[in-house]
Amino acid sequence: MTATDPHRATRAVEAVWRIESARLIAGLARMVQDVGLAEELAQDALVIALEQWPRSGVPDNPGAWLMSTAKHRAIDLLRRRSRYERKLVELGRDLAIQEATEPDLDTALDDHVGDDLLRLIFTTCHPVLPVEARVALTLRLLGGLTTNEIARAFLVPEPTVAQRILRAKRTLAKHYVPFEMPAPADLADRLSSVLGVVYLVFNEGFAATAGDDWMRPALCEEALRLGRILAGLMREEPEVQGLVALMEIQASRIRARTGPDGEPVLLLDQDRRRWDRLLIRRGLAALAHAEALDGGPYTLQAAIAACHARAVSAADTDWDRIAALYLVLAHVSPSPVVELNRAVAVGMAAGPAKGLEVVDAVRSERALANYPQLPAVRGDLLAKLGRLDEARQEFERAAAVTRNERERSIFLGRAAACAAGSPAA
Amino acid sequence: MRYLILLKAAQGTTPPPPELMEAIVQLGEEATKAGALLDTAGLAPSAAGARVQLAKGELTVTDGPFAEAKEMISYALYQVRSKEEAVEWASRFLKVHRDHWAGWEGDADVLRVFGPEDFGPPA
Numbered sequence: 329m330t331a332t333d334p335h336r337a338t339r340a341v342e343a344v345w346r347i348e349s350a351r352l353i354a355g356l357a358r359m360v361q362d363v364g365l366a367e368e369l370a371q372d373a374l375v376i377a378l379e380q381w382p383r384s385g386v387p388d389n390p391g392a393w394l395m396s397t398a399k400h401r402a403i404d405l406l407r408r409r410s411r412y413e414r415k416l417v418e419l420g421r422d423l424a425i426q427e428a429t430e431p432d433l434d435t436a437l438d439d440h441v442g443d444d445l446l447r448l449i450f451t452t453c454h455p456v457l458p459v460e461a462r463v464a465l466t467l468r469l470l471g472g473l474t475t476n477e478i479a480r481a482f483l484v485p486e487p488t489v490a491q492r493i494l495r496a497k498r499t500l501a502k503h504y505v506p507f508e509m510p511a512p513a514d515l516a517d518r519l520s521s522v523l524g525v526v527y528l529v530f531n532e533g534f535a536a537t538a539g540d541d542w543m544r545p546a547l548c549e550e551a552l553r554l555g556r557i558l559a560g561l562m563r564e565e566p567e568v569q570g571l572v573a574l575m576e577i578q579a580s581r582i583r584a585r586t587g588p589d590g591e592p593v594l595l596l597d598q599d600r601r602r603w604d605r606l607l608i609r610r611g612l613a614a615l616a617h618a619e620a621l622d623g624g625p626y627t628l629q630a631a632i633a634a635c636h637a638r639a640v641s642a643a644d645t646d647w648d649r650i651a652a653l654y655l656v657l658a659h660v661s662p663s664p665v666v667e668l669n670r671a672v673a674v675g676m677a678a679g680p681a682k683g684l685e686v687v688d689a690v691r692s693e694r695a696l697a698n699y700p701q702l703p704a705v706r707g708d709l710l711a712k713l714g715r716l717d718e719a720r721q722e723f724e725r726a727a728a729v730t731r732n733e734r735e736r737s738i739f740l741g742r743a744a745a746c747a748a749g750s751p752a753a
Numbered sequence: 754m755r756y757l758i759l760l761k762a763a764q765g766t767t768p769p770p771p772e773l774m775e776a777i778v779q780l781g782e783e784a785t786k787a788g789a790l791l792d793t794a795g796l797a798p799s800a801a802g803a804r805v806q807l808a809k810g811e812l813t814v815t816d817g818p819f820a821e822a823k824e825m826i827s828y829a830l831y832q833v834r835s836k837e838e839a840v841e842w843a844s845r846f847l848k849v850h851r852d853h854w855a856g857w858e859g860d861a862d863v864l865r866v867f868g869p870e871d872f873g874p875p876a
Contacts, residue, residue, distance in 0.1 A: 339835070339837040340837050340840070340841065342835070342837065343835055343837035343838040343840065343841045344841055346833075346834060346835070346838050347787060347789070347838060347841060347842075388848065442786070545869060546834075549832065549834075552788070552832070553788035553789070553832070554788065555788075556785075556788035557786060557787065557788040560785055560786035560788075561786065582869045583868075583869045606791060606792060606830070610791070
């Protein structure tokens with residue numbers, strides 16, 4: 329142990345918390361069968377660490393220190409809560425037995441760590457919770473984010489997030505959601521809920537719709553971290569690998585997708601030399617693994633993203649393959665938005681007339697009624713066909729529908745160009 | 754934030770004990786499963802490398818070994834939220850050396866890698 333100055337020690341405690349908190353909460357939740365109580369106990373251990381470590385130094389095995397401290401707190405706390413009396417007896421007995429029969433407690437805990445973390449993420453993403461509660465609880469318990477950080481990221485008042493988390497814990501308790509892995513028959517649905525939460529967090533960070541500037545890239549990183557943790561715990565789940573591949577490849581473009589004045593730079597106009605090669609390499613490796621496991625929609629989206637990642641320049645893009653992948657995606661996971669993306673790819677691969685056929689087939693879909701990309705895509709294809717007046721109308725419609733100012737100015741620019749007789753912006 | 758951790762130590766006369774290598778593999782797996790470790794590898798002694806220098810407009814290439822007292826032993830690239838978190842992983846890496854290789858001494862430099870947050874306006 330090394331004693332250091334208090335501020336440095338406090339930051340060191342926070343760093344350890346960041347690394348250990350999810351495993352700590354997960355291990356405690358298995359013991360007490362209540363994630364809310366588990367978090368309280370873990371927090372208690374953190375408070376004790378913040379008091380002691382600045383004086384005594386960070387212990388050699390901080391994770392084990394926090395766990396044994398929290399376990400002692402568990403016994404204290406349960407003792408004080410009369411309604412837990414019976415539980416206390418059981419728990420006390422269980423702990424006594426465990427400590428007697430498992431002298432090497434650290435090893436015993438390590439064996440459970442992976443399983444506990446999975447149980448925790450399946451619990452925080454449980455379908456009994458509303459989606460925004462799943463997101464908040466997951467970021468809090470698995471990401472170790474504070475209520476304030478979550479509130480800043482999602483542009484909601486801090487008390488709202490605190491309420492969401494509190495209500496989520498109550499809902500889990502009220503429905504007696506057990507702290508365990510889903511039954512095999514439920515696994516696919518439950519996993520899709522988990523992956524949905526992770527991807528939602530990623531997109532919240534990736535799409536420049538709302539949120540504190542500082543927290544947006546942080547959300548992408550958080551989602552990637554959760555994805556990487558899942559990928560390590562569920563090596564053989566194709567869609568886990570597929571989602572991680574998709575996020576790694578999309579995140580590789582973060583540096584290139586904003587221009588010097590903060591304006592968005594579209595994929596085909598990005599300076600590809602600024603793409604993060606390490607993330608592309610990791611993404612392609614995860615994709616290869618996912619494809620070998622016969623992955624689904626996330627894997628297909630990752631495969632499409634990979635086509636762009638592999639193209640040295642925009643002109644080298646394999647649009648035939650992208651159009652084919654969108655066709656498969658449309659079969660596996662049909663949606664008007666997928667069709668719209670397919671229209672773009674078909675337009676690039678087989679010419680604007682073919683692309684327009686695909687757009688026109690979904691033009692009347694109600695889901696696309698106020699979706700600015702529908703008129704924007706149609707306008708682009710019409711412009712390429714030289715039907716400039718129709719194209720102008722579509723871009724004007726797109727500008728009227730979008731809620732993003734920067735996007736609106738791009739659409740109005742295209743409309744003006746069409747009016748001036750130019751098919752390009 | 755991304756951090757590069759560079760391990761430096763005097764060139765050993767004996768190979769590292771197998772227990773150390775096993776412990777390093779375990780720590781790497783733990784850090785990977787924590788979603789923190791992006792990439793890592795060991796580096797061969799500089800005797801197997803070379804140095805290209807530019808001085809007074811002249812390029813010179815010199816084969817290793819380099820004259821420095823310490824050699825680069827390995828690198829690891831971490832994705833973390835704070836410098837302290839990177840420091841904690843570096844500390845765990847050195848503790849593993851302490852626990853499995855008596856008398857070994859070395860430094861782990863923790864260096865922040867520039868990221869999107871360092872260029873232009875916030876994304």
